[in-house]
Amino acid sequence: MENDSISIYSIINFIYINNTMRWHLKLLCFFISLSFIVLRFASATPLHVEESSVSLGEQFTLTSKGAYRLKAGTVGISRPAYSAGPIAVSNDDKVLFIAGHAQHFGLGSYLLSDEPGFGDINTLPIAENLSPFVKINPQNKFPGSVNRITGIETLDEHLLVMTDEYYDANTDNNNFLVLLNNNTNLEQAKQVGFFSISAKSHAAGWMSEVPAPLSKELDALYIAGSASNIPINARHSIGPTLFTWFPYFLENVKPKGVTLVMEPLIDYSLDNPLHPNLNNKNGKNDLWTELSYAAFGFISPDQSKYIVIGHSGGHNSGVGYKITQKNGHQCGGYCAIDDKDYYNYFWIYSVSDIKKSFAGAIEPHEVKPIEYGRLPLLNHRHLIKGADFNHRTNHLYLSIDNLDTTQSEYESQPLIWVFELTSN
Helix, strand or coil: HHHHHHHHHHHHHHHHHHHHHHHHHHHHHHHHHHHHHHHHHHHHCCCCCCCCCEEECCCCEEEEEEEEEEHHHHHHHHCCCCCCCCCCEECCCCCEEEEEEECCEEEEECCCCCCCCCCCCCCHEEEEEEEEEEEECCCCCCCCCEEEEEEEEEEEEEEEEEEEEECCCCCCCCEEEEEEECCCCCCCCCCCEEEEEEEEHHCCCCEECCCCCCHHHHCEEEEEECCCCCCHHCCCCCCEEEEEEEECCCCCCCCCEEEEEEEEEECCCCCCCCCCCCCCCCCCCCCCCCCEEEEEEEEEECEEEEEEEEEEEECCCCCCECCCCCCCEEEECEEEEECCCCCEEEEEHCCCCCCCHHCCCCCCCCCCCEEEECCCCCCCCCCCCEEEEECCCCEEEEEEEEEEECCCCCCEEEEEEEEEEECC
């Protein structure tokens, strides 16, 4: 009987303890869930697009004209969420072209039919899809595994698309440029390319017009530029570049065996980087680090400056490789030691220096920014991924990451913020 009573007591005690633990676990799960709800609510609090201005260096001002959301969802082969970054805007400011999901290697277009809006993100106008996303897949292909859109530009009724291989460890990619002969219907457009370019990855990024009369002085109509935005520094310029070229008449050119010539006026390398201390170990590098990203470059309206805009990081805390950041996050590659040490950034060059490079008086790597620094816009969570400038309206379009969380609880859409650029 004693053994039986102990056995019954043990069973009752076990049930009591087990039930108590179960209630404790339920309470713990409740508080964890509550914490996630609070954090999610805090992170989803709508940001505000204001009628305000920010300084772009000492000479220029960006005045907000409002912003657009892009309609969420897959249309064609891709969607705007997780965009590779590049954008382009039509001359009349009515159509936006954007690279789709970074892994889909496609682009689509959106109709900017309404005026950009102000207010909370969830009240901004939504641009509807105009042309479904199409895969970049021309007939001619050189050796290499091209898989990333790195630049987009309108050219009359055509569309120019710059491409590269994301992780080209062998540096053997030669597939850089594609022309779509109809930018109003991307699905029906003929894709001409790939073309090889003489500058390879050093110029495989943004494209923009050289306005007159500067175009005559530099003997070119367009700029192509890039930087060390994607892996393998050995193939990149370690700093923003400026190459000049002529993209016309490509529709009737057979790309096989053709290399488009581009002339370097600003260009860097591992041997001649924009800044030698890319990890910022001494804490004195406020110019260019491993984390710097140049999204777009263009000539200013007064044709006195070359403005490059993007984002950067590690200027305060330094840069590490596969480190654990201060917030406990384990990085898969290069990252700032402090997870908040990222910001939107600009680099401004003098056109006078560019003319000296054109004349051969100085080398392309000797052209340095005359002004650079933080663009006082948003925070470390919302960085500029793409941009375009319309010389006819002086409107600068910025594609900003992680800003529109209003259309999907699973993925954010890039927000297109429009600014007017003026000289002070």
